[in-house]
Amino acid sequence: MTDQSDLLRRAAQVLPGGVLGSHRSGPGLEFVVREGRGAYLWDMNGRRYLDYLLGSGPMLLGHAHPAVVEAVERQMARGTSYFLLNEPAIQLAEEIVRAVPCAEQVRYTSSGSEATFFALRVARAYRRRDKVMKFEGGFHGTHDYVLQSVAPRSPKAFPAPMADSAGIPHAIEGEVLIAPYNDLATAEALIAAHHEELAAVLIEPYQRTIPPAPGFLAGLRAATRRHEVPLVFDEIVTGFRFAYGGAQEFYGVVPDLACYGKVVAGGFPLACVAGPTAIMRHFDAALEGTPEYVWQAGTFNGNAIACAAGLATLAELRKPGTYERLFKTGTRLREGLRAAVRKHGLAAQVSGEPPVFDILFTDRPIVDYRATLTADRDRIKRFNQELVRRGVVKAANKIYVSLAHSDADVDETLAIFDQALAALAATGA
Ligand SMILES: Cc1ncc(COP(=O)(O)O)c(C=O)c1O
Incomplete structure (x- = not known):
């Protein structure tokens, strides 16, 4: 050794x-x-x-876990990754749609960061606006649009963002608005003031280890609906952990789009964006060449091993x-x-x-x-x-x-x- x-x-x-x-x-x-x-x-x-x-x-x-090991070994013998439709990928998408209240369709990515990145991109395509709102302290992975005001030591006045990493173009700060978590009045006022330019409001429904105050998520849901701004729940931590239907089931508030990762793939690199067909249709390659098309693909997305591990994990979680x-x-x-x-x-x-x-x-x-x-x-x-x-x-x-x-x-x-x-x-x- x-x-x-x-x-x-x-x-x-x-x-x-x-x-x-x-x-x-x-x-x-x-x-x-x-x-x-x-x-x-x-x-x-x-x-x-x-x-x-x-x-x-x-x-x-x-x-x-023996059930996951067994499912992965069984799939391994048939190959790992095809970049093509495979039965575990279809079955896992069906199971996510069954479990997740907001989901009619699923688009796979290989990491949670990619899932939030593409949720924002598809929301922009649907809403035909550019800016996104997120919450101070909320973490959604490491891409440029979300590594903003995650951990500022001296926070700015809302809604100005602060990049959390070197190497993020300053121009991105012009595309992101920051709201205070659990302060519904301020979040509502910011949405009302900026809705004309907002493509999405992205939130961890349970921010890091901070539960939502009573009425906060429902109020945010109402404000985003009022202004027709898609509400995106980042359920990468809460998905299949807080309840089988995630935080949306646990807290009883249904967003427009949700991002899943971590538990959904039982320890393999897979995540996804889930939502209604009206928004998810922008990912459809039949739209290629039109201004509505959202280009999203990845070598390992929907790979059969991660999907088999996810299916085995979800089957265990469904046990009484x-x-x-x-x-x-x-x-x-x-x-x-x-x-x-x-x-x-x-x-x-x-x-x-x-x-x-x-x-x-x-x-x-x-x-x-x-x-x-x-x-x-x-x-x-x-x-x-x-x-x-x-x-x-x-x-x-x-x-x-x-x-x-x-x-x-x-x-x-x-x-x-x-x-x-x-x-x-x-x-x-
Ligand atoms: C809430 C949340 N969103 C997104 C991510 C990013 O996921 P990944 O590390 O798979 O890119 C994480 C990772 O910890 C997370 O906790």
Whole structure:
């Protein structure tokens, strides 16, 4: 077996920052995954971690779920990717249409970022306007139109956007309007003032780990409908996680378009845009050469392996009691973390719904992005590091819960939450 420290050294040579993207475990805590099974990861040294990162969300069934492995192996023997219609792709689209209230048709992409990119493009084609509105703090992937005001340290006045990355053309800032999440009056006023130029309003219905305030999504739905601006739900995290029909089922508000990713493909690279035929028809290649045509294609879109994995995952999720179990596990973890916060007398909020939530070190209730700015960034980093040190992995700002986490896993996790918070309380850091 290759030595882990040697692999980490080699990673630092050939991968910028020695990592794959934005996730890091911390100095001296980085590890290389040897394998994942169920709720656990193992590193190259054979150390076991309880996994609440879950591949950044998709592994709702846990790693290497037997039903998914079997479906993928069966498909593998027949080939992986054809760039042509295949039965799993058609069946998965049918299942998404059955599950998702706003969906009549589905267009596949290979990542969530592409899904939000093409949802905006098709909304522009349909609405024949250019600008898009998104919410401060909302994350929709890494393309130029959405990496705007995701994490500004000193936010501007609404609706001015701020690019979150180097390399984004300044011109894009003229195409994006920013609204405050959970502030219906301001969002409504911005939509009323700018509807003539708006192609779409894009939102994470559950923004990061902030639930929508009562009436917020319904009010946004009414305002967008009033002005005939397509409302796009980014369900890449919430889809098939909050309910089989996603956040639109869970919160009871149906958008015009929705983007799915992560869970829908059971850990393989596949995502999609879903919506009514009236909008989705712009993707139809029969329109090629007309001003209505939206060019969208990708080498791996609708590949049979990802679709087979998605179908197997959704079949597991349809089993009776699945979501009750997920919510029960998540609730135990969330309430246990809240109890530990109280026990150690820390100023912290445990924010979010049971399937995915997090802790923020602030005494301010977490209702919007600006409230999250009051949270101590060093403390959450330190908390995450104390967890990794004790064998628990989570996302930088999320605790993803899976169906593979057992009651014993929850007990073990809560004991480690307690120890990590005790370490923070002891040093005051
Ligand atoms: C809400 C949301 N939208 C979009 C994306 C982007 O998806 P991907 O990483 O597959 O491009 C993510 C990824 O975490 C996400 O959380």
